[in-house]
Structures are given as structure tokens and as C-alpha cells.
Amino acid sequence: MVEIIPGVSGGTVALIIGVYETLIESMGEFVRGAVALAAGLARGGGTTQARDHFSRVRWDVVIPVGIGMVVALVASARIVAPLVEQYPEAARALFAGLILVSLRVPYRMGGGRWRAQEWVLAGAGAILAFWLTGLPVAEGEGGAPALWLVALAAAIAVCALVMPGLSGSFLLLLFGLYVPSLEALNRLDLVYIGTFIGGAVVGLAVFVQVLRWMLARHRRVTLSLMTGLMAGSLRALWPWQGAERELLAPSGQAWTIAGWFLLGMALVLLILWVERMVLRRRYSMAGRRPVG
Numbered sequence: 001m002v003e004i005i006p007g008v009s010g011g012t013v014a015l016i017i018g019v020y021e022t023l024i025e026s027m028g029e030f031v032r033g034a035v036a037l038a039a040g041l042a043r044g045g046g047t048t049q050a051r052d053h054f055s056r057v058r059w060d061v062v063i064p065v066g067i068g069m070v071v072a073l074v075a076s077a078r079i080v081a082p083l084v085e086q087y088p089e090a091a092r093a094l095f096a097g098l099i100l101v102s103l104r105v106p107y108r109m110g111g112g113r114w115r116a117q118e119w120v121l122a123g124a125g126a127i128l129a130f131w132l133t134g135l136p137v138a139e140g141e142g143g144a145p146a147l148w149l150v151a152l153a154a155a156i157a158v159c160a161l162v163m164p165g166l167s168g169s170f171l172l173l174l175f176g177l178y179v180p181s182l183e184a185l186n187r188l189d190l191v192y193i194g195t196f197i198g199g200a201v202v203g204l205a206v207f208v209q210v211l212r213w214m215l216a217r218h219r220r221v222t223l224s225l226m227t228g229l230m231a232g233s234l235r236a237l238w239p240w241q242g243a244e245r246e247l248l249a250p251s252g253q254a255w256t257i258a259g260w261f262l263l264g265m266a267l268v269l270l271i272l273w274v275e276r277m278v279l280r281r282r283y284s285m286a287g288r289r290p291v292g
Helices: 010-017 018-045 047-053 058-088 087-101 103-107 116-132 148-159 168-175 179-188 190-217 219-237 253-287
Strands: none
Touching: 010 018, 010 087, 010 103, 010 148, 010 219, 010 253, 018 047, 018 058, 018 190, 058 087, 058 179, 087 103, 087 219, 087 253, 103 219, 116 219, 148 168, 148 190, 168 179, 179 190, 190 219
């Protein structure tokens, strides 16, 4: 659902829930399997290598996540997005609280205290995200956008789907394609949707391989950069903003907005607490399990 909302990253939610690395690894294996399958069929060879890659995909995680994403995407376009437009200050405050507490997730995943270079990278990521989220939003022109632009925007925006701290919806706003994309989804414009999906698949296939390599070879560096991007993206979620995304002083029902912010923090703290209890119980049961 958060992919519909500009300023909120789906990758951040995947980190909070604890499925981020599983999804990255599975997507990487799926892409390799698809390439191996195409190459095997083109050469008239077997599909053994492709089946090997597909067998490493965590289908028990990928399928439920995929179903949830499709259902939530359609529902969000019709229900959640209008609510966010009607109550923008409360929505931004809620997600700001969520992301602020979530900063501890990639920090904790790195294992051990950060070194100086990791703090520098986190700072650079925060500055980059702060700058990106402060750019003026492009206004969509009348008429249908060019399909090549739809494919290009989808390929770039989908990278934000798997990069915590970057919002795919916000990148679509910068391209001026956020509203046209929602309208195409609501009216089931199959040409637009097909072009968007095609561009997204290509972008995701390339970016996931790069991100997977980074997590395997430079894990702490990658996680520190992610943390910085998440921190800098909080600029987009400051509740009080002007028409040109300029930051304004608190006004109106500030205490109510603060309540939504605290609710966002509480939700993430609750999720992290449940995760800790589940892991503690799992390890306790494993400790009592007889050897062999």
C-alpha cells in the first residue's frame, strides 16, 4: 500500500517486516533462472540450470507477498490514495514516525558499531535523499504520456521499490506520471499498464542483481547507505509543506498531528517487539530439540 503514497518506501516496510533480504535473494535467483531458461531454449539445451535457480527462490515468501502487493495496489489506488490526499498532514506524520523508528533496522542488520566511513556514507545518502525529496513536482501535461517515457519512468521508479528510503511514487511524481499511472490503473488501460510492467521488469532485473552483489560483497556499506537514504527521505514526510514542497512551521491541530506521528512510531516498535518474541521462542524451541 505504501508504494501508492509519495515519500514512503516499500523497501523500508520490507525491512521492518523482516523479508527484505529474502525477497532480494529470491528475485535475483528468479532473474538468473529466467535468463538460463531463455538461453537453454534458444540453444535447444536442457533446463537443468534454470530449474536449479528457480528451486532457490523462496516461493513460500514470494507468492504471498506478490498476492498481497497486487490486491493492495488495486485497493490503495481507489481507497488509500484519496484518504492520503484528504488528510495529507496526518498521513505524512504517521509515516514519518514509522520511518524514524525503522532507522534502527538496517543499522542493526550491519552487525556491530559503524566505522567512520559508514557514517560518512550514511550522511551522503541522507543528503541525496533530502535533496531529491525537495525537488519540485513535475506537472503532467494534457493527453496520454509517450509510452517510451512510461517504460523509462517505470524502470527507474521500480528501483526504489527495493531500495529503502526511496519512494517509487515520488519518482513518478518527478516524471509527471503519478496521476496518469493511477488513472490508467483505475480504468484498466492495458496498453499503459503493460508498458509500465515491461519497463519495471527490465529495471528490476538489472537493479536487483547489482543490489544483491552489494549486499553480498559490501554489506555494511550498503546498509549504511540505505540508512542514510531512509533518514533523508523524512524531509518528504514533514507534515506541513507548501505547494512547492517548501517546509512550513507547524500550524493548525499540531497536537493531533503529533499523535499520528507517535502512532507511527508505536506501530513499528510493536512489530519489532513481536519479531523479537517470535525469534526468542524459535531459538528456545531449537535449544530443546534433540540432536539428530
